[in-house]
Each structure stands twice: as C-alpha cells, then as structure tokens.
Amino acid sequence: MNIDKIILKLFNKSNSLEELEILESWKRESEQNIAFLNMMDTDPSASGYSDFDTDKAWNKLEGQMESEITSKKYSWMKYAAFILIAFIGTGYFLDLNSDKAYPHYESKEEVKSFELNDKSKIWLNKNSILEQINNFEETREVALNGEAFFDVSHDPNVPFMVNIGDEEFVKVVGTSFNIINDAEQFDLRVYSGKVELHALDRVIVLEKNDRVSKLNGAYVKLKHKDLNHLSWRSNELIFENEALEKVFEELEKHYNIEIKYSENIDFTNCSLRSRFVDQSLDEVLKEFERLFSIKYKLNGNEILIEELNCF
Amino acid sequence: MLFKSKSEFREAFKAYYNPLCNFSKHYLDDTKAVEDIVQEVFLNLWKKRDDIELKTDLKSYLFRSTKNKVLEYLRKNKSYEKLISEYDKSKDLSAEEDELAERMLRLEKINKSLRHLPPKCREVFVLHKYKGLTYAEIAEIMEISPKTVENHMLKAIKLIRDLLVN
Numbered sequence: 408m409n410i411d412k413i414i415l416k417l418f419n420k421s422n423s424l425e426e427l428e429i430l431e432s433w434k435r436e437s438e439q440n441i442a443f444l445n446m447m448d449t450d451p452s453a454s455g456y457s458d459f460d461t462d463k464a465w466n467k468l469e470g471q472m473e474s475e476i477t478s479k480k481y482s483w484m485k486y487a488a489f490i491l492i493a494f495i496g497t498g499y500f501l502d503l504n505s506d507k508a509y510p511h512y513e514s515k516e517e518v519k520s521f522e523l524n525d526k527s528k529i530w531l532n533k534n535s536i537l538e539q540i541n542n543f544e545e546t547r548e549v550a551l552n553g554e555a556f557f558d559v560s561h562d563p564n565v566p567f568m569v570n571i572g573d574e575e576f577v578k579v580v581g582t583s584f585n586i587i588n589d590a591e592q593f594d595l596r597v598y599s600g601k602v603e604l605h606a607l608d609r610v611i612v613l614e615k616n617d618r619v620s621k622l623n624g625a626y627v628k629l630k631h632k633d634l635n636h637l638s639w640r641s642n643e644l645i646f647e648n649e650a651l652e653k654v655f656e657e658l659e660k661h662y663n664i665e666i667k668y669s670e671n672i673d674f675t676n677c678s679l680r681s682r683f684v685d686q687s688l689d690e691v692l693k694e695f696e697r698l699f700s701i702k703y704k705l706n707g708n709e710i711l712i713e714e715l716n717c718f
Numbered sequence: 719m720l721f722k723s724k725s726e727f728r729e730a731f732k733a734y735y736n737p738l739c740n741f742s743k744h745y746l747d748d749t750k751a752v753e754d755i756v757q758e759v760f761l762n763l764w765k766k767r768d769d770i771e772l773k774t775d776l777k778s779y780l781f782r783s784t785k786n787k788v789l790e791y792l793r794k795n796k797s798y799e800k801l802i803s804e805y806d807k808s809k810d811l812s813a814e815e816d817e818l819a820e821r822m823l824r825l826e827k828i829n830k831s832l833r834h835l836p837p838k839c840r841e842v843f844v845l846h847k848y849k850g851l852t853y854a855e856i857a858e859i860m861e862i863s864p865k866t867v868e869n870h871m872l873k874a875i876k877l878i879r880d881l882l883v884n
Contacts, residue, residue: 411875415868418847439883446828446882447875450848456825458833459739459753465731468757472724472764 414444470625509539514553518639523547527567528558530640540570548576554587556640559600578603584613585637593621596631635661644683651677651699651717662688668712677717720767720776727767730776731760736829737822738784744818745788755787781819782811831881835874842870 413430416422422430434441512521512531519531523539525547531537535553543565550570559567561581569577571588582600587593595604596618604611604619606626611619618631634645635657644661646654651674655666668674677699683691692710695701702714721727735756742752759780763770772779786809811819832840841860845851846867853864860867 411872411879414875414879415871418871437883443879443882446824447847447878449825449828450844451825451829451832453848454821454825455743456740456822456829457743458829459736459749461732461735464735464753464757465728468731468760468764471761 414447417444418447473625509541511539512537520640523549525562525565525567526560530556532556532639551586551588553589554585554639556583556585556637558583572606575604575606578605593619593626595619596636598637642685644686646679646681648678648680650675651679654679658688658691662691663708664688665709666712667709668715672712672715674715674717677715720763720770720772727764733826734777734780735760737819737826738780740825741781741819741822742784742788745785746791751791755791756784759783759787777819777823778811781815782809785811785815827882828878831878834881835877839870839874839877842867843874846871 410429410433413422413426413433416426417430434444510523512519512529513536514531514533516533518533520529521531522528523543525543527547529537532554535551535555537553537555538550539548540550541548545565547562547565547567548570549568557567557569557579559579559581563580567579567581569586569588571577571586571593577584577586577595579600579602582602583598584600584602585594585596585598587595595602595613597613597615599615602613602617604613604626609626611626611628613619613628616630616632618629619626620629621627634647638644638657638661644657646657649657658664659666679698681694681698683694686694692701692703692705700714700716701712704711704713721730738756738759739752742755743749746752746755762783763780770779832843835843838860842856845856845859846853851859853867856862856867857864
C-alpha cells in the first residue's frame with residue numbers, strides 16, 4: 408500500500424494494525440521521515456507564523472543594492488590600478504611569455520577618435536578611458552569609463568561588448584550608440600541597429616532612438632530625440648525653436664562654461680532657431696549679440712549676461 | 719567572499735526573510751517596522767559581504783543582527799521603553815532566542831511547502847488537517863465531490879513529502 412494513503416489514514420485515525428506496522432518500519436527508514444510526520448502536525452498560522460511578502464521585499468532591497476553596486480565599481484578600478492603597476496614593475500618578464508597588453512585609449516582635454524583593430528570607429532569624449540580587454544577572437548570586449556560614441560563594425564559571430572560594471576555590459580553585433588558611464592551617471596542611446604543591455608539578471612533590448620538611463624539605481628528605458636547629445640563629437644549644435652533657457656544649458660555643457668544672468672532679465676518667452684557648426688564660443692556669443700542684443704561679461708569660465716532682448 | 723554572486727545572496731534572502739520577520743514579530747508586533755528591520759539587516763550584509771568574517775554561520779549571524787536591530791528599534795521608540803526590560807540585552811542570542819530561531823526555521827519549512835501546493839490542494843489540506851473539517855463538509859463548501867477531496871489530500875501529502883524529505 409502507498410505510504411501517502413497510510414499517512415492520510417493516520418490523520419483520520421483509521422489505520423488497520425497492518426498499516427500501522429508498515430508506518431513504523433517506514434519511520435525507521437530515516438530521521439527525515441519522522442521529522443516530516445512531526446511537521447505535518449504543525450499548523451504554522453496557528454503557531455502565529457505569518458507570510459511576509461518576500462518577493463516585494465526583494466525588489467525593494469535590490470533597488471538599494473544597485474545604487475551600492477555603482478560605488479563598488481571603484482574598488483575594482485583600484486585593483487585594476489594595482490595590476491597595471493605590477494605589470495610595469497615586472498615588464499621584462501611578462502613581455503617574454505605573455506600576450507601583449509591590449510590597446511588602451513585615454514583622452515584628457517580633447518575629443519579623440521580612432522579605429523579598433525576590428526574596424527569599429529570610436530569617438531572618445533574628454534577625460535574618458537576606453538580599454539580593449541580581450542583578444543577580440545570569440546567576443547570583442549572593451550571597458551569604458553567616461554563617454555564614447557561607438558560605430559561598431561558588423562560581425563554577428565563576434566559580439567561586441569562594452570563592460571560598464573561588475574556584471575553589467577552592453578552587447579551588440581554592429582550598430583552605433585553613445586554611452587556615458589562614470590561615477591555620476593549611466594546613459595545609453597542607440598542611433599542605429601540593435602543593442603542589448605545586460606544588467607545583472609536582466610536584459611534590456613534597445614533599438615534606434617531608444618535610451619536607457621540609470622535613475623535611483625534602476626535602469627529606465629526611454630526614447631531620445633535630443634538633437635545635441637552628440638554635439639561633443641560632431642561639434643554641431645542644433646536648436647529648433649528651443650527655449651533660451653534650454654539653449655543656455657546646452658551651451659554650458661558644450662563649451663564647459665557657466666552662464667549667469669542679472670535678475671532683471673526675463674527671457675521666459677524667448678526661443679532660438681539656429682545651427683552652430685564648428686563655432687568657437689566667441690563666435691556664438693557674437694551671434695547672440697546680433698540676435699538678442701546681449702551685453703555680457705566674460706570671467707574665466709563664467710559668463711554674466713547683463714542685458715538681453717528678444718523680439 | 720561570502721556570496722559568489724547576487725543570485726547566491728538572493729537565495730539566502732529567500733530562505734531567511736520570512737523566518738527573520740517572524741522572529742522579530744515575536745518581540746515587536748509591528749509588521750512595517752519588522753520588515754524595515756530585516757531589510758536593513760540584509761542591506762548591511764550585502765554592503766559588508768567582502769569584509770565580513772562569520773564567527774559562526776550565516777544563520778546565527780542573521781538572527782543575531784536581527785535581534786540587535788530590534789533592540790535598537792525598541793530603545794529608540796519611547797512607547798516600547800517598558801517592553802525592553804523584558805528582553806535579554808546581550809549581543810548574542812540567549813538559549814531561548816536560539817530555540818525560537820530554530821522554531822521559526824522549522825515553521826518556515828512547512829510554510830514553504832504549503833506555499834508550493836496548488837491553491838485548491840492547499841485549501842483542502844488546511845481545512846482538513848488543521849481546521850478538522852470532514853471530507854463531506856469540505857466537499858460542500860468547495861463544491862467538489864468527497865472523492866476529489868481525498869485526491870487533493872493525497873496529492874498534498876505526496877508533494878509536501880517530496881519537498882521536505884528530499
């Protein structure tokens with residue numbers, strides 16, 4: 408007779424003597440069997456045991472953990488620095504029998520553009536680092552700290568991966584996209600093709616005009632149509648009837664300046680339709696003099712606008 | 719390193735979250751506060767995962783930190799001031815607390831297997847085994863035949879046995 412039937416009869420106290428004997432020998436088979444029978448007699452809710460929502464709690468915790476992961480990246484950077492130093496120190500040794508170090512690109516006060524050996528084109532924004540981290544044979548892996556625009560050569564058999572954190576990376580086969588990945592922010596915008604963002608246990612798929620940004624530790628998928636996000640690369644600023652306030656923000660970002668204005672200036676209703684290609688800050692300011700009769704003072708990186716008229 | 723990956727950490731969370739909440743609830747009858755406390759225990763553990771060296775095992779560490787967080791909470795909240803005198807104030811678990819922790823883990827085991835049962839099956843099992851209703855009574859309430867009640871019972875026993883014994 409099946410043991411489950413005997414146990415069910417035990418609940419109803421209707422076992423025959425023969426069944427009770429079978430049960431006894433089943434109990435002797437293992438400690439676990441006895442523990443199981445004891446457990447069956449315990450009603451958790453009668454013992455005051457209740458069910459807390461574990462899944463909900465995990466989701467909340469995961470959000471808090473993610474913000475912590477970002478800062479962890481830096482402890483990894485610290486180790487990377489150590490390894491690099493060790494490498495230099497024992498350089499002779501390693502050169503003889505190990506692979507050559509992979510290319511490493513770093514920009515300081517200028518935008519750099521170059522080609523990787525798979526023919527992918529990279530534009531590296533100021534103060535950024537891009538490292539090739541494997542041999543590009545089975546996968547093409549690079550790590551980015553800072554901002555870069557990628558125009559990846561098409562090769563479906565050898566996916567291109569940008570590592571952005573401990574277990575997080577962006578995977579593509581051939582496409583163009585822009586990534587900002589530093590201590591303050593993560594921002595990924597796709598301009599052509601298809602891109603996958605692998606962040607811990609999740610995969611977010613992005614196509615043209617999709618964008619993923621990290622907000623409060625969580626990845627959020629959005630659309631992008633910001634005309635000037637790539638101005639650092641193209642040196643081109645486009646404003647299509649943009650509110651002046653927003654225009655100033657873009658200028659601040661592009662020219663790395665700070666724009667302030669006297670209290671009496673009101674330009675809430677001003678907008679601009681214009682295109683600046685390869686223009687210096689001086690030339691842009693001249694254009695503003697012409698369009699809005701601005702008067703301003705330049706002091707280092709700071710511009711103080713004292714007069715402005717829009718028509 | 720305490721956890722090789724985030725999924726390993728999640729396993730620990732899933733195994734201990736409920737027992738730890740129930741353990742705290744024994745001292746502090748405030749569901750929201752209890753949830754926050756256990757949440758904090760796990761967040762701390764995650765932050766310190768690379769540096770922490772467990773004197774004992776993960777289980778003892780978790781119950782110990784939970785106890786201390788509960789005490790901290792009781793101290794901070796004036797309305798609980800009287801309560802606190804009843805509790806053991808040492809940083810480690812007393813023998814009774816240790817026993818309570820073990821009991822919570824045992825209850826979680828059966829609770830977890832009940833959660834895994836299909837809803838109808840679980841309902842039948844609880845009504846018959848814990849509430850003492852007869853097959854006929856359950857059949858009437860749930861609008862099924864007594865034979866189906868019996869089948870649900872057999873299925874429940876088999877599933878729980880599989881989960882607990884293997």
